[in-house]
Amino acid sequence: MTPEEILDLVREHAAAEAKNDAERTLATLVDEPTYEFWPMGVGFTGGDLARTFYLEQYPKFAQRVTNYGVLGEWANDSCGIQEYWVETDGETRHMVMSMMPVEGDLLAGEKLYCGEAFVEALLGPLTAHLKPL
Numbered sequence: 001m002t003p004e005e006i007l008d009l010v011r012e013h014a015a016a017e018a019k020n021d022a023e024r025t026l027a028t029l030v031d032e033p034t035y036e037f038w039p040m041g042v043g044f045t046g047g048d049l050a051r052t053f054y055l056e057q058y059p060k061f062a063q064r065v066t067n068y069g070v071l072g073e074w075a076n077d078s079c080g081i082q083e084y085w086v087e088t089d090g091e092t093r094h095m096v097m098s099m100m101p102v103e104g105d106l107l108a109g110e111k112l113y114c115g116e117a118f119v120e121a122l123l124g125p126l127t128a129h130l131k132p133l
Helices: 003-018 022-026 047-064 116-129
Strands: 029-038 042-045 065-075 079-088 092-103 106-113
Touching: 003 022, 003 065, 003 079, 003 092, 003 106, 022 047, 029 047, 042 116, 047 065, 047 116, 092 116
Parallel strands: 029 106
Antiparallel strands: 029 042, 065 079, 079 092, 092 106
């Protein structure tokens, strides 16, 4: 994929998340995506857990999001990156850098550079599934 095609895929993934459209979001991912959270050094891999996240936990997180904005986007021939902020509960602003590697024509998951409070808000009870990397 070209960097422009990768950015289009990254934007499609983000737009699907913003609309809370689980099936559309999952369609941008490989069957067994990997999610990493840095600097915590934890993550998870697996299609079943990703599906549970997008169908069950993400809607709960989305209800808490009161505002968000993209600060920048970059891509090369192997990944796309988005820098953004997310406001939850009308008061907490989380800064996030998400690197999304590509496998074939799909995203292999995300490497998120963010604070622990964002990870806890995003994953809720699914934080119990995080493993050290």
